[in-house]
Structures are given as structure tokens and as C-alpha cells.
Amino acid sequence: MLRRRCMFDQARLLLVLGVVVGLLAPAHAQAQAQDNYPSRQVTIIAPFAAGGSADIAARIVAEALTVRFGQSVIVDNKPGGNSVIGIREAIKARPDGYTLLLGTLGGNVTPALMQKDYPFDPLRDYVPIAMMTEWSALFVVNEKVPVSTLREFIAYAKARPGKINFGATGYGGLAHLVSEVLMQRTGISMQHVQYKSGSQATTDLLSGAIETHMMSSAVAAGQIDNPKLKFLAVASKHRLGIAPKVPTMAEEGYPGIDHTNWQGIFGAPGIPQGVRDRIAREVFAVVSDPATQAKLKQTGFEPLPLDGAATERMYRDEIVRWTALIKERGLAEAAGAR
Secondary structure (H helix, E strand, O other): OHHHHHHHHHHHHHHHHHHHHHHHHHHHHHHHHHHOOOOOOEEEEEOOOOOOHHHHHHHHHHHHHHHHHOOOEEEEEOOOOOOHHHHHHHHOOOOOOOEEEEEEHHHHHHHHHHOOOOOOOOOOOOEEEEEEEEEOEEEEEEOOOOOOOHHHHHHHHHOOOOOOEEEEEOOOOHHHHHHHHHHHHHOOOOEEEEEOOHHHHHHHHHHOOOOEEEEEHHHHOOOOOOOOEEEEEEOOOOOEOOEOOOOEOOOOOOOOOOOOEEEEEEEOOOOOHHHHHHHHHHHHHHHHOHHHHHHHHHOOOEEEEEOHHHHHHHHHHHHHHHHHHHHHHOHHHHOOOO
16 A cells, blocks of 8 residues: 555656656746857848938948857848838747847837827837937938028928928838928928838939938938038037038027937847847947947948847837827828828
């Protein structure tokens, strides 16, 4: 009887041990995967066309991350749908850190605040991991527009309500929002022509298909000396190093139009904290590196190295700030009829 009971107790113990091992095995495997991250290629999905401002910075950072990770980091452009196509592709991927998202203010935040039918929630559907850069926008016109200053353009536009076409990348992107704020502040009315990338808008601006464009500083860096364009003002608190002769909008008599856009690395919900922390550390190191910073500044970006915690705080603060600004300016309603 005693022997039978001992055998029963041993069997029960083995069963319990088996269950425990079974429960611990996945956790151990996950911890090991985090420790080995990355063990293969990492893809950053950019929901914009190749050649635009967002694409430029992403490739600079990806190149430096390749060295630090010891694994290839590539940028995969998935434009269309006002960033929806690329975002959906990134967040439906397995949340293991091997498919990441190039997030921006105009891709991840403001469209959700301005469009009732926007399919993503910026606080639920993707998580901020690390900030990379920020950039400003410059107001530029085709050479054939008979103005030399922003004040002259405002007078020119007031005499032609609704007849001037302005280009901006993305609906609800920084260029679009700053253009809307400019129209509201000055009382002018222009027609919005939406583009997938700044390079496409620049091509139409040069050809005369559109008269004006709120150009990102990254794209402007390669066009600032183009005689076919006239840069009238920058929507920043300060003049830019790439365009020291271009005044701010405040200097032209229109204060408060000084908003900037940011770019960062995002991931799908459920990404392991260890992987998220590793990505944040490496992106911070890359963007803090003087060599990378020099490359970013040459292309019109300002480095914005933030650690994981600071990135999350900034992201949440930006949602609050832009929610208030869009509501205050009535931009969701003003831009809604498109």
C-alpha cells in the first residue's frame, strides 16, 4: 500500500514538473530570442514614396543601424492611402521587432485627429520606440508667380480667392496643416493638391502645374539655389542653416506659424519590451553620433535623439498638443470637405 502511494506521488510530481517545464519553455525561448535580437534582417516600412523627406532620414539611420546591429536594416517604401497602406503593413506583421514602422506626426497622429474614418488609433494600434529627427517647412512659389515676399504673395492670393493651387504631402501632414493655418491666419483661400511625396510636389511646382508648395526642409536642402523657385518664408521659430536668407513667417508679420514635424521608429503592439529597449538604445546611439548628425543636417533635418521613455512622453504630449491646435483652429472641419 505504501509502495503504491509512493509510486502515485512520484507520478504526480513528474506530471507537475512536466507542466512547469512546459510553462517555462516559451518564456525561456522568448527571453533567448530577445537576447539574440536581431538575428536576421530588420525592415523599416516607410509609408511614403521613395525620394521624399521621410525616406531620406530613414535611409541614413538604417545604414548606421546596420553597422550597430550586425544585420541588414532596410527601408521598404509602401506609399498610398495617406500612409494607411504602409502603416497597416507594419502593424499586421508579427510583433517581434523585425518589421518596424517609420512614424511621423503627419502619418501617425494628425490624420487620426482630422478624419473620422481614419482606420487607426494613435494610442492603441502602434507603439513609439525611438525618435530620430525633426524638420520644418518652407513656403515656396514657382518663379513665374509675380511676388518676392510672403506679404506680396498674401496680397496676390487675396486678389485670386480659390484660384491658386498649393501642394502638400499627405492629408493632415505637417505641410498640409501649416498651409491651412497660413490660410486661416491671413484670410486667403487656395486649393489643396495632395501628393505622396515631396519630390512629386516639387516636380509639379517646377513645371508650373501648381503655383506654391509648403516644402519640407529636407527636400528644400536640394532646391534652395534653384533659380526656378522663390523661397518666401520658413514655418519655424528660427531661420534654417540650409536657408539663412529665408525669413521666418513671424519676421514677415505672421507670428505663431512655427510648427515642426518629427520622425521616429514605431512597432506593432505586443513587441517584447527587451526588443523595444534594444531598438531604442541603438537608435539613440545612432542619432547621437556626430557623423550621423552631420548627414542629417546636410539634408535639412535636425537630429532628435530621445531614449525610450522620453520618446513615449513626447509622443503622448504631441497627441494632446495637436488635438488642441486642430480643435482651436477648426482644421478638422475646415479641411474635411475634400
